Amino acid sequence: MTVLPTNFVPEPLATSAAATVTLLAPTARFSLRVWPEDRARLSAALTLELPVTIGQRARGTAPDGTEALCVGPDEWILVAPDGAGPAIEAACGDAYCDAPHSLVALPDREVSVRIEGPKAAELLTLGCPRDLDALIAGQGRRTVFDGVSVILWRDAAQEFRLDVWRSFAPHVLALLETGCRELALD
Amino acid sequence: MLLIHCPYCDETLPEAEFAYAGEAHVARPLDPSSTSDEEWRDFLFIRSNVKGDHFERWRHAHGCGRFFNAVRDTVSDRFLTTYKAGAPRPDLTALKDAAE
Numbered sequence: 001m002t003v004l005p006t007n008f009v010p011e012p013l014a015t016s017a018a019a020t021v022t023l024l025a026p027t028a029r030f031s032l033r034v035w036p037e038d039r040a041r042l043s044a045a046l047t048l049e050l051p052v053t054i055g056q057r058a059r060g061t062a063p064d065g066t067e068a069l070c071v072g073p074d075e076w077i078l079v080a081p082d083g084a085g086p087a088i089e090a091a092c093g094d095a096y097c098d099a100p101h102s103l104v105a106l107p108d109r110e111v112s113v114r115i116e117g118p119k120a121a122e123l124l125t126l127g128c129p130r131d132l133d134a135l136i137a138g139q140g141r142r143t144v145f146d147g148v149s150v151i152l153w154r155d156a157a158q159e160f161r162l163d164v165w166r167s168f169a170p171h172v173l174a175l176l177e178t179g180c181r182e183l184a185l186d
Numbered sequence: 187m188l189l190i191h192c193p194y195c196d197e198t199l200p201e202a203e204f205a206y207a208g209e210a211h212v213a214r215p216l217d218p219s220s221t222s223d224e225e226w227r228d229f230l231f232i233r234s235n236v237k238g239d240h241f242e243r244w245r246h247a248h249g250c251g252r253f254f255n256a257v258r259d260t261v262s263d264r265f266l267t268t269y270k271a272g273a274p275r276p277d278l279t280a281l282k283d284a285a286e
Contacts, residue, residue, distance in 0.1 A: 054195045054250055072250040073194055129187065129200035144203050144248035 003167050005108045014177040016184035019117030021176045027112065028085035030078040031104045038099035045095040050076055055139045069140040077151060111169045113176065116159040119183045124160060126179045148172055188263060190244060193270045194252045207243035209233045210255040211275055237261060239278055257281060
């Protein structure tokens with residue numbers, strides 16, 4: 001089944017006493033890969049300090065508060081408000097000769113949901129085998145959710161963002177909606 | 187579920203994030219055209235299949251995406267250590283002494 005970006009309308013998907021699952025509006029997204037010796041040049045171009053430790057996040061001042069998450073030794077995910085994509089491409093393009101890198105735009109590849117509420121962390125344990133207590137607020141990780149590779153951002157103690165590949169989204173969102181109802185029962 | 191320490195993420199994480207990737211330290215012959223058929227067969231297919239401490243590769247597939255090496259006891263499934271790809275084979279006796 002083809003899952004088109006237009007299938008996803010930003011709106012609350014499920015609300016219960018346990019948690020709220022909200023589909024978020026599209027954002028600009030990039031995968032950035034660069035060798036360690038060229039990281040400083042890219043950090044300057046993006047006006048943020050690309051974090052070195054896997055799981056750490058950094059937010060830039062311009063363009064438009066780009067957020068970077070380190071997901072591998074030489075790999076970062078950049079997220080910025082919708083429409084900021086061309087500015088990021090231009091900024092990195094100017095640095096390309098000094099610091100060769102790979103910047104891949106993936107705005108439509110993933111959809112994001114926000115999971116918040118008193119049992120948000122418990123809801124995520126339905127599909128995520130990781131110890132979520134070890135994921136500190138303000139960090140993020142690439143991990144697995146019921147067999148699907150996802151990016152999990154912890155914005156606050158009980159507030160998460162989950163980036164899921166679009167073709168897997170119907171499966172993951174259905175699981176979150178079911179869990180949201182079930183957790184409110186007890 | 188096994189708990190595996192990723193040397194790149196420096197975290198001990200559930201097995202579901204990882205993928206097994208066969209025996210470690212199997213080096214591809216530098217000049218394949220000069221190897222005999224038997225040597226090439228051994229490189230492609232013949233593995234040690236040890237009972238006990240096994241040097242093997244894993245990939246942090248749902249994480250940093252990196253391949254790394256591990257020493258696992260194939261009888262008890264206990265991991266003695268994990269180390270980055272390209273690092274030399276660790277000394278087994280020292281590892282076992284440290285684990286005791």
